[in-house]
Amino acid sequence: MATYGLLIDYEYCTNCGSCQVSCKEEHGYPVGKTGIAVHADGPWAIDEDNWNFNYFPLPTDLCDLCADRTERGREPICVYHCLANVMCYGEVEELAKRLADKPKQLLIVPQYLPREARGEFVHVDKGDAHQAAHVEVKATGVAAFGAHRHDAKVGEIDESDVIEDIL
Numbered sequence: 001m002a003t004y005g006l007l008i009d010y011e012y013c014t015n016c017g018s019c020q021v022s023c024k025e026e027h028g029y030p031v032g033k034t035g036i037a038v039h040a041d042g043p044w045a046i047d048e049d050n051w052n053f054n055y056f057p058l059p060t061d062l063c064d065l066c067a068d069r070t071e072r073g074r075e076p077i078c079v080y081h082c083l084a085n086v087m088c089y090g091e092v093e094e095l096a097k098r099l100a101d102k103p104k105q106l107l108i109v110p111q112y113l114p115r116e117a118r119g120e121f122v123h124v125d126k127g128d129a130h131q132a133a134h135v136e137v138k139a140t141g142v143a144a145f146g147a148h149r150h151d152a153k154v155g156e157i158d159e160s161d162v163i164e165d166i167l
Contacts, residue, residue, distance in 0.1 A: 003109060004065055006079070007095040009086040011104035013055040015040065019078035019087065026066065026077040035063040036078045057087065059110035065089065067112075 015038050023035040037060055042053035057078070059065075066076035070089070074080070079087045088095065095107055 002091045002093070004070070004090065005092045005095055005107055005109035006059065006065070006076070007088040007090070007098055008057055008106045008108065009102070009104065010054055010056050010106060011102075012084050012086050013038065013057055014084050015055040016083045018081045018083050019057050022077045022081035023063075026069075027062070029062065033060075033062060035060055054104075056106065057082075058106075059108055061111070061113055063110040064112035065110060 017038065019036050020034050020038060023029070024033075027035060029035070036057055039056045039058055040054070041056065043051050044053075046052050066074075066078075069076060075089050079089045088098070092107065092109055099105055099107055
């Protein structure tokens with residue numbers, strides 16, 4: 001049985017909101033709930049001439065890829081109403097082949113109501129075998145960071161354990 005997903009070319013998403021609005025209308029979701037949400041990254045300066053500003057339409061845990069529509073051979077409502085035509089629906093194997101065609105794309109396979117599908121998340125206590133990362137910061141006039149993740153207890157680290165990167 002094939003697995004289906006969405007291929008999203010986020011380079012050209014304009015955050016028009018048509019995917020969110022059409023999803024809410026199609027499924028009758030109340031205020032604050034939706035099957036897809038557009039998230040923003042930016043704006044922030046990459047350098048003095050270039051800016052990063054991307055929008056990412058991402059399915060939520062309410063997304064079932066419009067199972068009632070796709071069973072009838074139709075596209076999910078978000079794909080159908082995408083004004084920038086940046087969303088594609090299809091078999092994951094076929095969509096994955098298209099990833100190499102251009103950068104700035106996401107391939108997403110939504111998991112509808114994952115708690116019902118997979119059960120509640122259960123934390124597994126691994127004892128004290130895994131510690132948080134030890135971080136040392138040295139002032140050198142430039143940003144310098146030393147970090148090492150290890151299973152030793154704090155205080156058992158020597159200079160050879162520290163990895164330094166100068167930015």
